[in-house]
Amino acid sequence: MRTNKLNTLIKMQIKEKFNLSFFKNKKQALFKVVFSVLGFVSVAVIAYLILFICKFLNLFSILNYIPVNVMAFVLGIMFVINVFSSTIILSRSLYYSQDNQVLITYPVNANSIFISKLVVHYIGELKRTFSFLVPVFFAYGLISGSPIIYYLWMPIMFCLLAVITVLIAGIISIPCSVVIRLLNRFKILKILISVSLLILVGCFAFFAISKIPADINILASWREISIFIRDLLSNFVHIFNFVYIFTIALCGNFEGFKIKLFSKYSLIVPAVMLGIIAILLVLNFALSRPIYLRALSSSFEHNKFKKREKKNKVINSNLSISIYEFKKIFRQTETITNALMIIVIAPIAILALNKIYGAINTRMLGDYLTIAFNILIILLFALSCNIPVSSIYSRDGESFYTNKAIPKKPYQILFARLMFNGLLSFIVLVLTTPIFFYFSKLSVLNKIVIFISLFILSLLHLFWTAEIDFSNLQIQNFHSFGRAGINPNELKSTILAFAISLITFAVTAFFLIKDYENFYLKLLIVSTVILAVRIALFHYKAKVLFKEK
Amino acid sequence: MNYVVLFSSIIGFSVLFFVLHLIFKNKISIFYKIFSVLSALFFAGWFLLAGGNVLKSAFLNFSNPFNSKFLCLMAGFACWITFATTVLIQLMPFFKFNVLKNLTKTVGLIGTVFVIVFLNQLIYSFSKSYEFSLLGALIAVHIGFLFSYSLHTCIVDKGFYIPKKELKELFIGLAILLVFSIPPYMLKLFFGNVGTNLIKSFEVYHRIYIYISFAFLLGIYFLLRNKDKEFCRMVLLYISLVTLISYCYNYSYSIFTTPTRWPLHLCNTAMFILPLCLLFKMEWLFYFTLFINVIGAFFAMLMPNYSALYSAFSTEVVSFWINHIMAFAMPVLIILLGVYPRPKLKHFLYSLMVFVFYFALVLALNAWFTNYNTNVDFFFLNSDFIVAKLGRWAEDTRNFIWAFKIGNLKFVFYPLYQFLFFVVYLLLGLIMWFLYVWIFNTQDFYKELKNKNKKIKLDEIILTTKYNAKSVEECMNEQSKGKLVLKNVYKHYGNSRVDVVEDISIEVNEGEIIGFLGLNGAGKSTIIKCIVGIQPASSGSIEINGYDIEKQPVQAKAQFGFVPDHYALYENLTGREYVNYIADLYEVGKEDRNARLFELVKNLNMSNSFDNQIKTYSHGMKQKIAIMSALVHNPKLWILDEPLTGLDPISIYQVKECMRQHAKNKNIVFFSSHIIDVVEKLCNRIIILNNHKIVADVKLKDIPKGVTLEQFYLNTVGEKLEK
Incomplete structure (x- = not known):
């Protein structure tokens, strides 16, 4: 028994x-x-x-x-x-x-x-x-x-x-x-x-970084x-x-x-x-x-304390969703800890990388690959900030449906939830790109263009991930387990992050080696166009599908 | 002499068309079709007889065969228009679209007049001589036929008149007609040797051609996606035929006797297969191009096999790109536009069978023809063109050779290389299958999305028209103001045919408290979710205070407050924060907010815990927060879905008082409950739902004296159960 x-x-x-329905x-x-x-x-x-x-x-x-x-x-x-x-x-x-x-x-x-x-x-x-x-x-x-x-x-x-x-x-x-x-x-x-x-x-x-020698010659010191x-x-x-x-x-x-x-x-x-x-x-x-x-x-017990009476605050309805989203996030220590970890680790990683690259005597091909690798690593860090967005709507659980009874347009409800992660990836970029630029020989204009391109790519990933969650809500998973044990949206978002980073890396390396003029500007234009299309598609889907979800 | 032949043919064909039209008025189309086929064969005949064009190696500014830039230019245009008009007129009898007729009347007629003016230059460019010849005569006859047919079409269709609504289609048709029929030597003729050494290895012109191939695919798709299948077939057939002409300009009759020059490369076959598949239903062949040709053409575009010394506009390069863009984009377009049905597994297997046959054929022919021409390399199976790009390890696979002799002929095979080539290509074909499935799913999804968006816009237009309103944000139906009105509401989930609610019609006036009763699964929560917009109704209308919930969702949602059955709250916020958040969304002002919250907190006894986090609340307290957030904006309609479940008696009393007060203030309270006693004491009207329908809608005062609500309910529901 x-x-x-x-x-x-x-x-x-x-x-x-485990979703075993595919066997049928x-x-x-x-x-x-x-x-x-x-x-x-x-x-x-x-x-x-x-x-x-x-x-x-x-x-x-x-x-x-x-x-x-x-x-x-x-x-x-x-x-x-x-x-x-x-x-x-x-x-x-x-x-x-x-x-x-x-x-x-x-x-x-x-x-x-x-x-x-x-x-x-x-x-x-x-x-x-x-x-x-x-x-x-x-x-x-x-x-x-x-x-x-x-x-x-x-x-x-x-x-x-x-x-x-x-x-x-x-x-x-x-x-x-x-x-x-x-x-x-x-x-x-x-x-x-x-x-x-x-x-x-x-x-x-x-x-550890300070211990990196000023001159690294892998070939000579290979033995x-x-x-x-x-x-x-x-x-x-x-x-x-x-x-x-x-x-x-x-x-x-x-x-x-x-x-x-x-x-x-x-x-x-x-x-x-x-x-x-x-x-x-x-x-x-x-x-x-x-x-x-x-x-x-x-585990399900909560402490109760008597709190002092506070005042009612009136906030603009368009900002209210974002502000309360920030409040919810800051009360989840796990989310804040993860964010802090990325903010600390990312610049350290870029600094270590560039110190090592700087110590290696590279030819022009090596210099180009260094730029491409920096862009890859920075993007991976920035895009990793967006992966939690793959459950941004699902983790509300049943609360998500109350959003549909609110007198707001779908995009206002959905877009406003993305501000924290967008801001986080921006902070990561602000902390990492100056380190990369310090070690590189790029012109000022190129640096600005690269920074904006990276931010646009992180926004692209952000909106795309949000769309992945919205299109395939895992509400039941979060309802049963408090979190989705195997969240397919998270996997898709992770693969997408790798894909965007690797494609950008490959394209950057290729065109730098081919010595194409104004490559960075073209990267900026292409990524802006793709972002605009992505936002428009998400807005369109939200408008049409919101009431059916 | 050419003009004599020309005018004789014009007169002859004109008289013939006139006579046929008089005698066979209704059956004339059969003759047009016969003439179309015959003229196509005739054209193919003299075109292959010519075997090329002097303009292929000409430049406007030098090496000009006409010794005059103007005449050279006009000769180029004459060839261009000849190709375009030929295919246009071939298609006319087979497709009944006005655009073809309009193009024939305009481009066909005016174009052929132009060609007639420069007939000698046209003939010279093919025959390389101004002397009268058989070829010249054939060309003159052909032009005469084109002119006569165009003129006849014009006369039969009442002249040059084209309705305004057909002009847009005419201009688009003209663009397609001219762009795709451009002979491959025209760009070089006009612009010379542009972009030398920039036409391979992803240099700028190489990339431009790749962009053009994708632009062509996307451009044609978006242009034709809303047209019917037959129209799409016509356009694609035109493009495939006219590009086939461009492709074949280098070929003459001699190719049939020179097997080593047969166009047996994979992408070459596509040029012939595509028009055949568009003319006749040939599934086996078409799906072969879809699964095998597309990927081959794609790789060919990335790794073109022409010399880097060519210029970007040289005839060889332009021909290469026309061939490969067609092989790459056309099969995909044919499927996306619905001309052929989407592939199933059997089609994939057909394509594999055809590929095996093709592979075996090409292997054999390569081995055989190498004896006569060492440059024979159909499908790159005979040379190291591909392996050279992959590296030493790939080149080593060609070290395995199997050779034997039959008579004087030596047959050489590279078994390892050719086997790996075959396997890799099969895998690529399989990958294409998955890629296509993804493309089709994406296409279906966005098509459905577009249709839904269209419906939303249409509904808005209907609504504003119906009520003569200026914008969707206005209150549409003044008669429904202050009421909740449901009319003939049905709801089913997904593709199910079973309605979970059927024909629900309710009208609730201000000041009423409605109790919504029914068994579990009767549809109460579904109706409530339809009212508040969580789910859309499948049919019928729902109006809240004059606003339609489907067509004016934002405005309608501002009219009610909703308390769900499972208090879905953000538990990390405090009670005060949550209610203020909801109040912000409903744009409640500070004074109103403070006043209402003060009352609500007092009435619901939440003073001690209002500033604690919601996750520390009991069930009853969470329910009270949900109630407060539903009332903070003083809505016209207050909807509650089983609000009293799990509450203690004092909390129940408090909630009931809120409901009474709200209704007293000339608002509507609409709630579902299982607690009959509460409903009896609180409501002035009840609606009973059973088996997805309304079975009773009565005022409590109308229930017979001596009968309790419980008895009434059980009788109403019980009666239906017995039946």
Whole structure:
């Protein structure tokens, strides 16, 4: 009976979180499969190319191959990142998801809810693993000439590893929830910690940047660089020997120039993994039993304080939407923290990049590529500020519909919500472009034109993302979970950001190399035209479709 | 002598047309069609006989075959008009559009007069001699036919008169007629060697040609998207035929005997396939061009295979671009304009089959013809043109060779290179499939959007006309002022045929409190959502204080305050902030706002928590905030959807008092509820909904004495259930 209830909980949440309706439609299923395969192949191809270049340059070994310790390093870093991100995602899902309010009322014990959430998260984690780690190791198998059985063995091992990731994240989420509750209770503490962390990161970054030598000659110091990298890998393997052993069990090891997949570790490691899984399961079960229910229910408690009576303020109706939007945003510490992070990290990144480029003795082609890369990185930062806009209307949940009863035109309601993100990307541009311009030899006019072009491109992405959300509202997702677990709009917006940035980079590099006059002005004109078309289309769609949404 | 032949043919054809018209008045179109086909064959005959034109290598300012710039220019124009008029007259009998007739009467007639004046120059440009020859005679006969036909059309259609409304179409038709029939040597003739070394590798003229190809695609699409299929077919057929003539100017009869010169490149085939597909329904061939030719032409435009030494306006370059722009844009236009239906999976498979056949044919012909001409390279399968652009690794694939001899002939194949070429092209074809699906979905979406926008504008016009109002912002229906009026409202969701509400007609006057009752799922919330504009009604009209909610949404929404069933609020704001925000949207002044909020906060007992965040409120408190925000602007109509659910008794009392007071102030209160007792005590009229229809609309005082509202409701709903 208990198992039945657990099954039901798992099935219910999977159906809600993952949109499996495409199975019913053959064409959609075909599209989904094809795109998944294309995604897998793309990552594998990129990984293959990177590994090929490293092999060609003898970066990791004087012999022409990629040693296993490289993949051990990759796996180690990715494992830590996965545990970290899983902890955050799982904490949200376990303690702050909107559906908890309903789940907690069912005749199931808290353990079942906890385990069901872990299982659902595991499926998401598997998806992420198969989107990135598996294709990377697939590429490694190709480049190392691994036997065919490797391509069956490797995914199975990753399935086991994903279980460990999720279980570790489950355990860590318990003390995390305590910390999060404490920080939510004392907001000032949250702000202080965030600001302190940012200052620390900033200081460390400036220190690291100041250490960049004034003259970098990669070719001349190639030998030192490759020795440094090999030493780093050796030390990593020495310190984190278990990661190395796992990687050997996963990928095999080189004997001469041939890779031998199965060794004694191929039996020991999976057995140990199963043992670890068993222990972690017991720990999860034991720790969650007394704590989870309490942690779950206290997430929905709010403090009440007596407030001083304030006055009614009259604001112009056209500005009111924007001003209250700012108020809502500033009361969400997560949004403000993310914004501050971008504002701090972006200029540091551009400064580091330009310091490195400045230290490299480049020819004209190098100078052009430097400009193009700067534009790429600046755009990526600026456009990342717009990605939250992919749920700007959806995150209102059911409140969105009240907008339709307001006596305002659709574009007034929809456009006014975009001001914060537009302003944020403007600030990012203001902080990053002067650093880029300081290191470049561009004329004043070109600098102005580039700045305006970048701002227009960020506005283009902003309006396009807003249109993506408006056209495909995820209201139900936000209603059930408080946030959309897998938000397709966010993915589209991210892909769009990369596409705009990469296209701008490619076009800039191409036309600079071709030495075309007035290229920057043409970029400005083209981006302005596209922006005008985009805004007009959004306005048009809003006017026609608003009442049907 | 040429003029003798010309005038003889004019007289002969004129008499013939006149006689045929007299005898076969109603069936004359059959003869026109026969003449059209015969004249097309005749034209093709002398055109191939000529095998080219001296103007191809001529320049106006030097190397002028006429020793006079003026005559050279006129010869160029004469060729131009001949091509244009020929195709125009070929199409006339097959398409019954006025624009063709008007063009024949104007361009056809005036143009052929011009050509007649410069007939000798026209003949010289093809025959390279002023001496009388067979070719000259054939050309003269052809011009005579064109003139006679144009004149005959003019006479039959009552002269030069063209109605004003057809003039715009005539000018657009004239532009298309002339632009696309321009011979490939005209630009070089006028402008000389412009843009040498700038015609490849994305230099300026290369880019201009690429822009032109996209401009052509988009321009023709936007010009013709609102025209019917047959009209689009006519225009596209004209363009494909006239560009085929430009493409073929270099060819003569000898090409049939020189297989190595056969136009078997992928994009060359498109020039012949497209007119055939537009003339006859040839699905197999057409979808082959759609999936295979388009992508090939696109890559050819990016990597043209002519020499960089050519100028931008040289005949070879212009011919190349005409060929590839047609191969790239025309199949897409044919589909987008609906001339051929959108491709299904079977069409994709057809195209693959044709491609396999073409590939195999070209492989065999390349291997065979190389024995006679080493430059043979159909579809670039025989040379390193493509691999040279990709790098060493690609060039290495051509190192795998398979050769054998049959008699004296040696057959050489590059199996790895050719196999990879085939596979990559197949994948590209598959990618095109996905791309087309995306394009079609986008096209459908924007078409639907446009239709909806048209409907909105039309509704506004109808509304203003109906009520003789100056603008949509005025109160349209004075009779509905102070009322809520629903007339014959129906609602269904999406494409469902099932109405969730049927034929709802309600009229509520000021001072009334209406209780809206019904079972769960009867349609109460749907009607309320239609009234407040959250969902549009499928048909019928809803007027609030004289404003139509569909056609004057902004003005209508200013007339009511709405309390939804699930208090959708912004929980990070305080109660005061939220209500002030709503008051800002309704443009409530400071004094009114302060006065109303003071009263409402007092009456609803919210003084202690009004400045706390909404997320700290209980359900009842959130409901009260929703009520306050709905009343802050003192609306004429107050709509509440199950407002009392979950409230404590004191809160219920407070809300009821608000409703009574609001109605007392000559406003309307319209609310739905399940609590019969409250409805009985509060309302003066009830409306009962059952099975998506109104089954009762009575004043409470009209319910028989001794019968409670509960009994009345159950009887009303119960009766229907039994039935």
